[in-house]
Amino acid sequence: MNELSKVTSENISSDVMDRELMVTYPTEAFLSKEYLEAEKKLLWPKIWQMVERETDLPNPGDWMTYDVAEESIVVLRKDDGSLKAFHNVCPHRGRQLVSVPDMLPGKVHDVRGNNRRNFVCGFHGWTFDLEGNNTYILDPQDWGEGALTPEMTCLSEVKVDTWGGYIYINMDPDCIPLKEWMGRAGEILDHFDLAGMRYKWRQWAIYPCNWKVAIEAFLEPYHVAGTHTQLLAYGDYYALSKQYGLHSVSSYDTRDDKFKMSESAGTTRAGKGDDPRVSTYELIRENYETVNYSASTETLVKAASRLVDELPETATPAECIAHWIKSAKADDAARGVIWPEVPPEIKQESGLAWGLWPNQNILHGETFALCYRVRPYGDDPNKCVFESYALERFPEGEEPKTEWVYAEPNGENWGSVLAQDFSNMEFVQKGMKSSGFRGPLPNPHQEQKVINLHRNLADWMEGRGAVTLYHKN
Numbered sequence: 001m002n003e004l005s006k007v008t009s010e011n012i013s014s015d016v017m018d019r020e021l022m023v024t025y026p027t028e029a030f031l032s033k034e035y036l037e038a039e040k041k042l043l044w045p046k047i048w049q050m051v052e053r054e055t056d057l058p059n060p061g062d063w064m065t066y067d068v069a070e071e072s073i074v075v076l077r078k079d080d081g082s083l084k085a086f087h088n089v090c091p092h093r094g095r096q097l098v099s100v101p102d103m104l105p106g107k108v109h110d111v112r113g114n115n116r117r118n119f120v121c122g123f124h125g126w127t128f129d130l131e132g133n134n135t136y137i138l139d140p141q142d143w144g145e146g147a148l149t150p151e152m153t154c155l156s157e158v159k160v161d162t163w164g165g166y167i168y169i170n171m172d173p174d175c176i177p178l179k180e181w182m183g184r185a186g187e188i189l190d191h192f193d194l195a196g197m198r199y200k201w202r203q204w205a206i207y208p209c210n211w212k213v214a215i216e217a218f219l220e221p222y223h224v225a226g227t228h229t230q231l232l233a234y235g236d237y238y239a240l241s242k243q244y245g246l247h248s249v250s251s252y253d254t255r256d257d258k259f260k261m262s263e264s265a266g267t268t269r270a271g272k273g274d275d276p277r278v279s280t281y282e283l284i285r286e287n288y289e290t291v292n293y294s295a296s297t298e299t300l301v302k303a304a305s306r307l308v309d310e311l312p313e314t315a316t317p318a319e320c321i322a323h324w325i326k327s328a329k330a331d332d333a334a335r336g337v338i339w340p341e342v343p344p345e346i347k348q349e350s351g352l353a354w355g356l357w358p359n360q361n362i363l364h365g366e367t368f369a370l371c372y373r374v375r376p377y378g379d380d381p382n383k384c385v386f387e388s389y390a391l392e393r394f395p396e397g398e399e400p401k402t403e404w405v406y407a408e409p410n411g412e413n414w415g416s417v418l419a420q421d422f423s424n425m426e427f428v429q430k431g432m433k434s435s436g437f438r439g440p441l442p443n444p445h446q447e448q449k450v451i452n453l454h455r456n457l458a459d460w461m462e463g464r465g466a467v468t469l470y471h472k473n
């Protein structure tokens with residue numbers, strides 16, 4: 001018999017995670033239709049979730065739809081520059097106010113437009129202004145004099161706020177403020193001024209796995225050695241991870257003290273090998289080129305390529321990183337890209353990438369971010385909407401014009417590293433259905449972001465999928 005046994009059926013506390021104890025959780029969150037139905041009630045209508053970048057709705061009258069599970073939301077920019085959001089449903093007999101077809105590969109990502117003055121329902125013509133007030137009903141006297149009140153005939157409002165240049169919504173009128181929701185994770189990431197970055201590219205796909213399997217494939221670097229084997233030639237991928245309440249972070253760790261420095265937790269770290277001038281360049285170039293030109297910038301890659309000319313052979317990893325960052329920063333400043341000043345202790349704590357619960361992951365730097373967002377697709381727990389995008393800090397006015405592009409999940413569209421990740425996700429979804437699968441055994445040190453995803457889900461899902469503790473008999 002296995003010497004480890006399950007000792008409690010209660011969801012673990014964050015303290016268990018901090019102590020890095022061994023835990024497991026059932027597969028129902030990934031596979032069960034009942035669980036997916038419960039998400040529609042207990043999760044999506046209750047949480048703060050990211051809709052889009054603010055820059056996509058720059059002008060008064062700009063609007064778009066955001067759909068998740070069976071909910072559809074209209075978000076718009078008002079004349080005073082503030083944002084407003086409504087449930088996308090007419091209060092008369094429930095037609096969608098704006099018709100939103102199901103997301104369709106190559107065709108429909110969302111519905112959006114400009115110069116909106118009002119919304120007219122296509123069924124019986126009830127009309128609403130940008131505040132959501134009803135401004136027109138055909139034959140209101142038929143209901144009886146004064147029977148229809150403004151509260152009965154206005155649109156249902158949804159909470160909307162912004163953080164880091166993102167528009168967020170929450171359908172729960174009693175929810176905590178977004179700032180509180182973001183917590184320490186938000187405070188740390190604020191140092192990186194994500195709001196000052198713009199889209200470099202953005203792609204989406206319908207992918208055959210549960211949304212949790214999809215986001216989990218990007219939460220931890222523990223899989224690099226097994227999945228992205230080619231990257232081991234350039235650097236070590238030992239990682240640590242840590243819960244921050246709802247959210248959580250992963251960082252590169254090191255077993256070798258000479259590589260320990262405030263820069264070494266993220267992508268601006270030294271490569272392995274005898275000459276850090278060469279290996280640091282090779283590490284960042286390989287990452288940049290095989291992760292679809294993201295997770296770094298051309299400025300950083302070029303500055304790294306000059307290390308071998310600009311530094312003596314005796315340069316230590318710490319000297320290489322210091323010189324690299326300084327020269328990349330100067331190169332960027334010369335073209336009008338000013339880096340935010342991130343204090344070293346924040347840089348260290350900020351690590352490599354943040355899991356923003358429940359469905360986002362952001363790998364950040366001072367001038368770039370590589371991000372993921374996933375959502376369920378239809379009523380099938382085996383499908384999800386997978387989105388990834390790169391942000392970058394551009395000189396004013398030089399940001400590229402981008403829009404959501406449907407891209408089949410392959411190496412040509414997404415780069416060879418993401419293609420390797422795709423090659424796992426579908427088969428995790430299949431594998432977990434095996435009657436021989438005893439349940440996940442996540443790494444308590446390196447995969448805390450995955451554990452924390454489930455711990456928080458169980459809290460919102462009335463205990464479904466609880467993360468439980470193992471201990472040695």
Ligand code: FES
Nearest residue numbers: 090092093121124
């Ligand atoms: S359902 Fe909208 S006006 Fe009738």
Ligand SMILES: [Fe+2]
Nearest residue numbers: 217227228421
């Ligand atoms: Fe990966």
